[in-house]
Amino acid sequence: MSPAALAGLTLFEPIAGLLARFPFARLPDAAALTALLAEVAPAAVAGSGLPIRFTLPPAGDIAYEAHIHATGQVPTRADDWHDFFNALAWCVWPTSKAACNALHLREQQARHAAGLPGRGPLRDALTQFDECGIVVVSSDPAIPAHLARHEWEAAFWHRRQRLADTTRFLVFGHGSWDQLRAPFVGLCAKALYRVVEPGWLALPDAERQRDTDAWLADRLTGQPFGKADLFPLPLLGVPGVTPHSESPDYYRDTRQFRPLRAAHRGKVHTRL
Template structure:
């Protein structure tokens, strides 16, 4: 794992010690619990075998404050998210459990659970000048990444989704984050966590208030995006769809 990668910068101080313990032979849940410490974070990391058959994962966490954890990268990054964003992860879990209690487990998730899962797995938070947000919402990739490139020095992108972090262990150009807008006044990860947990309001969140962002197009995140023509790939940098009028 390349802890020098730009997207891992906010995660390194917490994640590298956990990874080192795993390399020395610890299980993922044990390494996470050691870094978490007793009585912190409101949850405990436990083996996946602690999850009883027939009990929904999110419901089990809500009821027991225990996070079933497998020995793989996906659950490693999920555990790091609990360490970095404890308030947000608890709020996501609360909303998932409430939806499960109300509607049960169905073949297709409802709009709220779907949106929560998308963000939990693949979300990110972007602080950026409004001009960058305007270009992103319009899918104007030329403006976003080329014409307005100097403005990215005033921006900060923090990945949240543990599946996205897992995929970026082997970076590929098509990888996309679902990005939520954060105010520029937030500086620390702890403050971002508190703000994001408060922002998780069901009515608003069910609308999927995200914008898709090909993360390896972010200036400074991948050397290949310095090459002319990088953003001309319409399979990755797709134009905004315009709804047809009947």
């Protein structure tokens, strides 16, 4: 499969134009990806402000985020889909990726100064979102509310046309794009929800993406962030991802469309 073959698939929209540039099965190397970044996101920098470049991983073990922060170099394995998608994420989410990198280092230094062991909950949440995050943007507040309450059939089936008219699913996590090459039952992302005015939907795709990138960076840095802020979202429930979703019975399969636990129902409203 070539990257271009993925360009028209649901949930690859943020990087569709970039995927279409690569019609061959072999993935572009780190130098080609650096050239692409320089073209589409020339201001992309690490959390330290150093320009981002994609390079082969250095020998030996490294502290991944610290290495990026200190050098601007993003370790990128040759012909590796996971790292390829990470490079494309830097191309379309440059502000948010830089914010994540800065937060990792800030938290690492703060924990070290306080004598605290381990990575801590903030870094764990950032890594999880970096791998499988998605921003769900809607002009209809009812859609995020249904999804956050695990009312899957209500959102994905009964309001299917309303969902298509008002809501965009913008994948951030490069791990999710990698998994979507061969979707499997139970494939789940971690969602942040954003409600916008209807006029946002009329903006060109590239402008919507830039605006969401800026919003996400502010969301990550402007208020406390942790795993409790992320909502599970079964990706195979999004219309268009799989033909199996063309039936209401599909959304009653609790292997992936799990009901919200009773203990969590009262907490959903405050997290949205």
